[in-house]
Structures are given as C-alpha cells and as structure tokens.
Amino acid sequence: MTVVGLGALAAVDPSPLFVLSLLPYLAFLRWAAASKRFPPLALRGFQFTLVFVAVTIAAAVVAELRFGQQLADVDRLHGSAEAFLTVANLLVLWGFSRAEPGQEPPDPEASTTGPSGEQVLSTGVEPAVPPEDGASVLDPE
Amino acid sequence: MHALSLPTWWIHVASVLEWMLAMVAVIRWGERRGETEWRWLALAMLPALVSAMAACTWHLFDNPIELQGLVVFQAGTTLLGNVALAAAAWTLLPERSQS
Incomplete structure (x- = not known):
C-alpha cells in the first residue's frame, strides 16, 4: 500500500x-x-x-x-x-x-503586554521591572 | 545501511535529535514568556521532522532508486514545513497581535 x-x-x-x-x-x-x-x-x-x-x-x-x-x-x-x-x-x-525570557531585543511594549508576574518568575535576570511599576512598588508616594 | 559511514550517520542523528529538542525548547520558551502562540511554531517544525525521517529511511536502505518516492515525499514535506514555519512566524508578528 x-x-x-x-x-x-x-x-x-x-x-x-x-x-x-x-x-x-x-x-x-x-x-x-x-x-x-x-x-x-x-x-x-x-x-x-x-x-x-x-x-x-x-x-x-x-x-x-x-x-x-x-x-x-x-x-x-x-x-x-x-x-x-x-x-x-x-x-x-x-x-x-x-x-532568558526577558532577554529580547528592547521593546518597550513587551513589558506591558506580557502577563504580570512573568518578570518575577524569570530567574537569573536582574529585576526587569517596568519603570512605572517598579517606581510604585519600591518607593510608594 | 552502508551507503553512509558511521560519522555521517551520527551527523544525521544529531541533526534530528537537535530538531526534536528544539521543538520542546520552543514550547518551554513560550511557557516561560507566558505566550502560548509559540506552540504554533513548535507544531510548524513537525513537517521538517517527518521530512528528515523520510530522508533517513532512504539512507537506511542505501539510497535506492526504487525508493525515489521517499525523496519526493521529503521534498513535499520540506515545502509544507517551510510554509508552516512562515505561517507561524506571521502569527508572531507584533503588529498583527496588537490589532
């Protein structure tokens, strides 16, 4: 066949x-x-x-x-x-x-479109928190 | 299976194993990024694997003219696989997902 x-x-x-x-x-x-x-x-x-x-x-x-x-x-x-x-x-x-999942060519949109917590879960990368979010978390005003 | 020397066989086997592992790596990469659309790329890599299996089968029988159909099948699955890869890359275009 x-x-x-x-x-x-x-x-x-x-x-x-x-x-x-x-x-x-x-x-x-x-x-x-x-x-x-x-x-x-x-x-x-x-x-x-x-x-x-x-x-x-x-x-x-x-x-x-x-x-x-x-x-x-x-x-x-x-x-x-x-x-x-x-x-x-x-x-x-x-x-x-x-x-590393975060290590992509710089794309400002990527950090906002990705689900929250994604950056936190990635190990081995220095905290790649989006500037706005990072600012609000680290030094609440 | 003597048309291919042992080193040449290993080169073939290594390529196939790497491709299979790469399919898994693509899925894991998508999971790490929380982007399920990478699964389509992994699936699109399947026809090329089938193509490779056909080629290796042909080699296994010492590349006979009687099994020339395998070479045509390999060419067809290569074409299909490349169309699938292009389609998968298309779905990964950022402009597209934003619209």
Whole structure:
C-alpha cells in the first residue's frame, strides 16, 4: 500500500519542490526577524540553515560532476554538507534553551503586554521591572 | 545501511535529535514568556521532522532508486514545513497581535 503510493510519487521530480520550498523559508526568516521576539541565537540558527542549503547544492554539483553520483552516495561530501545542518539546528536549540525570557531585543511594549508576574518568575535576570511599576512598588508616594 | 559511514550517520542523528529538542525548547520558551502562540511554531517544525525521517529511511536502505518516492515525499514535506514555519512566524508578528 505504502509502496504503491511511493511508486506514484517517484514519478515526480523533487527538484522544483526543493527550490520552491526556499520561498516560504525566506518569508519565515523575514517575519521571524521582523517579529523581534525570537532569541537572537535561534534566529542565527534558522538563518544558518540557508548556508547548509547552499553548501548542499554545491556539494551535489561536485558529486555529480566529479564522481558522477548523487550526493547521498558520496559519503565524505554528504556528511560534510549535513554537518552544516547539525550546526544550524544546534544554534536553534541553544537559542531557545539558553535565552532568558526577558532577554529580547528592547521593546518597550513587551513589558506591558506580557502577563504580570512573568518578570518575577524569570530567574537569573536582574529585576526587569517596568519603570512605572517598579517606581510604585519600591518607593510608594 | 552502508551507503553512509558511521560519522555521517551520527551527523544525521544529531541533526534530528537537535530538531526534536528544539521543538520542546520552543514550547518551554513560550511557557516561560507566558505566550502560548509559540506552540504554533513548535507544531510548524513537525513537517521538517517527518521530512528528515523520510530522508533517513532512504539512507537506511542505501539510497535506492526504487525508493525515489521517499525523496519526493521529503521534498513535499520540506515545502509544507517551510510554509508552516512562515505561517507561524506571521502569527508572531507584533503588529498583527496588537490589532
């Protein structure tokens, strides 16, 4: 059953799909950066994925021209190219794991839109109390 | 499974594990910030994981032409995943949530 489905799929040329998938990814990177809410390191990781794509394309061309084989069958080239994805994913993972929730690009709106108590719960950050609230709490007038 | 050397396999496995852990990290990051919309980003990362599984399956069988359908499936899920990522990033745009 699955084999039949795969057989039908095999008739399709995957190359245009891979090329086409680049467009939504570029839109993703654009909006992710524009949101200013991503941990900077994670954003770097997602961007670095494009380096992996570029290296993979170059490696595939070398595999074809130099060895007359598909990239996946030229182990050294294949592994070296895939290592770039490992680095990219590591940056994404680190970015989201290590970043403090309060440590985002300065956005004056963020502190007021976030639920109250969020800042207090975040550990390891110096008290990032919004100026107005902090003033009212620390020195009541 | 000899088309790929052991180091190349480890590189693949590491990428997949990192991606899975990153999905969890995105959910936790959203929880720490009290912003549930990050769950959509984590969900949007799922098709790429499926795509990676297809690629690894193809590698597991030594990249045979008979399983070329897996490569097409991988390309399709990559496209789907990138559209999902773009949509998730769109929902995270601050101008949008304020309106």
